[in-house]
Amino acid sequence: MTNPESMEEGECWAECLDVAVRIARTAGQLVQEAVKQEKSVSSKSTPTDLVTEADQQVEDLIISTLRERFPSHRFIGEESSAAGEKCVLTDNPTWIIDPIDGTCNFVHSFPMVAVSIGFAVKKELEFGVIYHCFDGTLYTARRGHGAFCNGVRLQVSKEKDMSKALILTEIGAKRDPNTLDIFLGNMKKLLSAPVHGVRIIGSSTLALCHIASGAAEAYYQYGLHCWDIAAAAVIIREAGGCVIDTTGGPLDLMSRRVVAAGSQEIADYVVQQLQPISYGRDDHDP
Structure with a gap:
């Protein structure tokens, strides 16, 4: 296995992106299965700020897999922060993770739920991966290399009115x-x-x-x-x-x-x- 610490920086971030895509798909499949099951739901900051066991399980899966592969990297995760870990962005390579975005949707099986994995170095966002858990749509982008949906290049609306x-x-x-x-x-x-x-x-x-x-x-x-x-x-x-x-x-x-x-x-x-x-x-x- 390639040692990421010894690679050229650009090559290293490209490999990190590939790893993120694989993990997002795996996490998304876990969410797909979890949505069919009975859910244990509690609240965080307010009664409408929901969290489920699946949120915590998916985040644990993502972070443990990434930490094994990239032991020197830092992590900011939604559920880790809710549990009291400080949310600090340093110059170190940092993964920024939302295991289930749209938890209320997830609780109600409303089909707008995603796994989101961002990556920053020296406080600059380098790439992002978002996996739509219900329909399998994969959004990816790397700084300077374009944005894609299931491999097709994305383009924003240029409407100015x-x-x-x-x-x-x-x-x-x-x-x-x-x-x-x-x-x-x-x-x-x-x-x-x-x-x-x-x-x-x-x-x-x-x-x-x-x-x-x-x-x-x-x-x-x-x-x-x-x-x-x-x-x-x-x-x-x-x-x-x-x-x-x-x-x-x-x-x-x-x-x-x-x-x-x-x-x-x-x-x-x-x-x-x-x-x-x-x-x-x-x-x-x-």
């Missing part, structure tokens, strides 16, 4: 009256633009993949996590789109907020409409 845009978002875990008022107010502003429509599908990573594929023009959310964004950000950028902060500045992976779009014009318009919702940061202690 907001009145012709389809917008995607997610509600977030906070459902207090003030947060809901801001969330609904943001949606009202966009619907009044007007836009063609707003959609909520319950999986941040798959919604972002729809931006990469050109099926929708923009996505915004407050309250998602670095593991919801990492893999998808590479895929969107390599498909020709932009991924930025809700302030209009560069993406901050730990900020728990994002705007992604096929065109800069659409992204800028969305940014201008949004009233912020505060969720803190992933890299700060709760």
Whole structure:
């Protein structure tokens, strides 16, 4: 077996991507089986922030397999972070993992569930792999090498007219009256633009993949996590789109907020409409 520590950097990351694809498929098959079984469900930060035994089992599978193959690498995982591990992105090669994105969908067997594996080096996102567990669709991208869906190159929508845009978002875990008022107010502003429509599908990573594929023009959310964004950000950028902060500045992976779009014009318009919702940061202690 090749020793990844002795390889050229680019060659090493290509091999890491190949390993990530294999693990994502294996994890996705585990999710496919788990969705048919009785589920043990509990909540984390709020009653709507769900977790199942399958989330933890899938994350354990992914991290243990990767750690055996790449023992010097670091890991940020959704369930590890929920269990108290610090969520810190260093310069070291780091895997950023969401074992089941769309846990509420998974609990209800609603078919929008994904495994997401991102990879960063020196705090720069290098590649992303997202596997749609219900239909087997595989999204992949590596920085500088393009984005693909089942091997077919992806291209974002180049629509610049907001009145012709389809917008995607997610509600977030906070459902207090003030947060809901801001969330609904943001949606009202966009619907009044007007836009063609707003959609909520319950999986941040798959919604972002729809931006990469050109099926929708923009996505915004407050309250998602670095593991919801990492893999998808590479895929969107390599498909020709932009991924930025809700302030209009560069993406901050730990900020728990994002705007992604096929065109800069659409992204800028969305940014201008949004009233912020505060969720803190992933890299700060709760």
